[in-house]
Amino acid sequence: MPKTWNIKIDNYFQANPNCIIATAHVDSFPIDLPLEPNIREPNRKSATYRQIFDSLTTEPAKFFSRHSGIVLSANKANKSKNKTELELEILEASEGGSDGIINGAHTVLAFEQAKNYKYDLTQARVKVTIHIGLTEESAKDIALASNTTTPVDSRSKVNARGDYKFIKQYLAQLERAEDRKFRIAYYQNQSGAPRNAQCNVKIIRNS
Template identity: 30%
Template sequence: MSNHVVPVVVKSARRMPDPNFGGAETHYMLVPASEFPADIPLDANPREPNVNRPVYRDVSRSLCQLDDSREGTFHLKHRGIAIVASAVSKSRESREDGMDVYELHFPPDSGYGIVDGGHSYEIVRKAVQEGVAPSNEYIRLEVMTGLPAAELITDIAGGRNTSMQVQAKSLLDLKNEFQFLKDALAPDEWADRIAWHEGEEGEIDVVDIIAIMSCFDIAQYPDRSSHPVDAYRRKASMIDRFQNDADRYRRLTPVLRDILHLHDLIASDSERQWQEMGGASGTGGKFGSLEMAESIKPGRPKFEFPFLEGVKSEKRLRRPALYPVLASFRLLLIQSQQGAPYGEYRGAEWRDGFESVKELWAAAGGQLLKVFYEHFDSTGRDLHAAGRSPALWGSIYKELAVIDFERRSTN
């Protein structure tokens, strides 16, 4: 399948090589707002654009020259839009107005696209569509190419999209919206290990806690027909989901400590599972050499797991593989018929108790990792794309369901 190519009209451009990664470059462009393209992929952006907030309405007014700002200054006040593309090329066609045309290349199903500025892109796109984008306002465009590993896209997108996420979690903590989580984790003193707001120290961020819980959202993902891929693909957007429907997460408080324990168990125990299975081929294979594994750097302390007491390891499973494996265990989560409901939801409980969940991981973990690896290996060896693949999440879920059924049938 050929690349998706987006032509971009550019007033001025410059190119800067990356100081650390050979072949990687960043292209900086000033693009007329009135000619901004409407078909740049949003695959890499961790949040769905929602431009109804007051701050984005102000941005729209500034772009369209409806406030008291000096005309022609939008590009000086706005940080612009950042994109990851596979390549940038300059078109041979020339324009009489002195503008150049560049082409941005995006491989299909690569996860490339806008990593920061999705809301701004929606604002500009809408202004162009309505014919109100001024020709004398410009958008800063930052296009990164030649990145050495596709999984860097997730890190870049996460780092670029912290401002609204940080603001949201801090406000939620200020309003005590996380109190039910703190109460649920209090018996093990796990609440002290979580950073609940901006600037607070912790071993794990509350945004990650919400994303992990989202893997077990049996209200929206009750079976194999759909899967909580956005828990990995758009982690920051889970805070928005929490704000909109906190009861969806409150219903998980009876099993919250189990979920976090399972998260750390899978992350830390995957090496043993992989080695016992003999690797993807059954003939062995070092776990630490796999792309889905993360190893400590020389001289660094071992990985610690906040929800597994005393467990440390030199290797752990990376999130693109960890999340779909973890989410498959929602298979064992059922709606409780006991106790008061959480808004419109009943509480959640394990079908046969949490010990049975750990036993199923012990029996099926190696096979689930093999399913992930074989998909990754046969579809371009792109870890980021594998972690974002609904088909792969579905395959892992179905594999666990088969193993669970076979175990129950023989017992």
């Protein structure tokens, strides 16, 4: 079943029939949105994360003007009657969806950490661009074009294009046949994958 998330906003405008741009409240922004469309997972040790966190917690009221914003993909987006909230319907990957955070995973991680440390974020706002009804291919295209703050490694780009599907399919068959689980890093900062270079998909592909 699709899940819904509510985003509290000050204002919004319809950029086109399938795109909404809004000014969202940071203090109530959902921190558990799926990362499915994003081409890499956030890394709290990265310079990108530290810069966002410092900007947010040092001068929350200026965060909107100093940050490029968050890009999301949703199956549907509905406005509340009083226009103070957007309700996003997100399809799970198992339902054929590619919804969630396209760009801005480090930003949402900074929101989560700032809330955990009890920072006052009531004055903080963030620009949110919501694309509605994207195909998986379109979501990945936007993710590749959007993630430019820090370099994205070639492995993540290849994975976003779907060029590792044949490896994933082969390994899935092998896992079933041998009753074992392979932990392979297909993209940057992938959780659950060992840091060992021998577990990198590029090593496997070139072997």
